[in-house]
Amino acid sequence: MIDVAARAGVSPATVSRVLNNNSLVASETKDKVMKVIHELGYQPNAAAKNLRSQKTMTIAVIVPAINNSYYAEVIKGIENQAYAQKYKVIIGDTANSPEKELEFLNLLTNKTVDGLILVTPLLPDEELCRLADMDYVIGVVGRHVEHEKIHCVYTDNVKFSKEVVQHLVEQGHREIAFLSGYADAIDSYERLEGYLKGLREHHIPFRPEWIENGNFSERGGYEAVMRLAAKPVHFTAIYAANDEMALGVYQACAELGISIPGQLAVVGVDNNRISRYITPKLSTVSQPKNKMGGAVVQMLIHHMESGEPAEPRVRILESELLVRESSRTVE
């Protein structure tokens, strides 16, 4: 910058003013400086800028697994919106480890980033609230955190789970099993809650044997069905709390010689890419992943730039039940 100033015969202060479109600079001076800037190919140093402005124009996104398509889509929405508003995005993959997640929080406290987005975080609310209390800017996707300064975006797990049950009942099912994800995940809990409420609404007495844990993974789903099949309990439909587990259900059924949807209806959640390609096509619940990412970024940027949390602080986006082959009664 000093070089530019010297070569243009002005002070660094003026160069800075030119760069920041400060009105207080004569247009001829401006032209002269701009010319030198282009000649030298000068670019302002980001670190210096960050230090002086106390801003980094960067946000961090922490996800359990980047390669999982759900998170990849959310990240896509985040990156696109951030880019549009001139922000950069740092990603952190926790590999489902709360310790790693905790470490990434340092990005906020050491001012590497201006704001942080946690997607389905594993850490307890208190940890997040503690940071928010210190005025760090935080957004959460896929979970609700009760703190006036924490932004949340998610879909209503309870609501769409009830819809799934409703749909299965309409297809004539009254014995519906449920595959949950890992026990401490909020999604798991809420989808289970919706499932139970759905049963209740249709006056279907609930049987605990219908519930198995599949840890949100294909393998887990497979094993859960095997356990289910070994029990003396009857069911004609399975609601899997995500598509991965539903994939496991398909595999188990193939091995057990159970036909889908003929003998067993299956519904998943996530609308991952595979669900549309597998045979029979999997009925599932679709969430607006890109939109969720974009929404939380907008809220965060608002907060960072205005100093006030966005209004509303919580956005619950609509999900959609996609009825495909796996749950449609064969005519």
Added chain:
Amino acid sequence: MIDVAARAGVSPATVSRVLNNNSLVASETKDKVMKVIHELGYQPNAAAKNLRSQKTMTIAVIVPAINNSYYAEVIKGIENQAYAQKYKVIIGDTANSPEKELEFLNLLTNKTVDGLILVTPLLPDEELCRLADMDYVIGVVGRHVEHEKIHCVYTDNVKFSKEVVQHLVEQGHREIAFLSGYADAIDSYERLEGYLKGLREHHIPFRPEWIENGNFSERGGYEAVMRLAAKPVHFTAIYAANDEMALGVYQACAELGISIPGQLAVVGVDNNRISRYITPKLSTVSQPKNKMGGAVVQMLIHHMESGEPAEPRVRILESELLVRESSRTVE
């Protein structure tokens, strides 16, 4: 930091020395300072550190589409390796736009990051070489760039394409069509080259009608097959330059009443998740995506820390042909 220094009754210089494990500090002073640091929950400011050290411990990864599983896997490999070596990762999604890609290069020139990784870049080699000439640290995944300071990691497109042809010939096919990706992508070009060489090796006269462009997309693959089917040319196998297009082939065949692999054998490239779940299971070429990402990060970090490019500068990793149902001759 000044607060810490004051409270510990030492100078900021000493605090800094403690933080950086500088040996020139008495152990009792060190303990005293550490205690205050913990009391105040002090964390060194990243921007100041970056400015002073002229390093950011950050690398940027530029991909055409984050949500595409191939890139997501590469990113995963990059992030994991970077994290292990205490580096942060900024991502940029170009949405296949060279202009956007060019913009992301500013992250390097304005010193937001210490190094940059481009995954299957769209920009011409010259642009990258220009930066490398200025001693910016650059890595490229999925393409070869001839510049002594640019690190490259990729698999041998020509080699595995020849293997695909070889495999199809072994299955009894001699009329093999080829679906290319967009014309300016290096992968497209090299896979075509391998296809042609493969044909030559088996003394199969090449027919230009066998080649159609599918732009690496499912839709493109579908349309390409439709065009192919409309031509007065016969073929019993299709080599699609990626799995997405192969998916399009499946769809087209379903509509045209062509059975796979009975009437048409299909092979793709990428081993994306769906290829294993679709019916019939798609034969494809698997690349070590995570490993490619990890490898390029290691090379970059070596370069950034030693000042010298890593040796070797180019790493060609092995790919694997996965023969599944879509190309196996029905007995």
Added chain:
DNA sequence: TTGATTTATGAAATCGATTTCATGTTGAAT
């Protein structure tokens, strides 16, 4: 005891931008 080393610490410069405050210039108004 004295001088030479080693060890521990602080003062101040530095990284490269932004911004406040002061100063100088120009032109309009009286």
Added chain:
DNA sequence: ATTCAACATGAAATCGATTTCATAAATCAA
């Protein structure tokens, strides 16, 4: 002609760490 406002610019402080250089204290050898 004089005063005042508006405008244009520069000098210097600042952001928060690191690092050089200087200095003081402690240790050692003679």
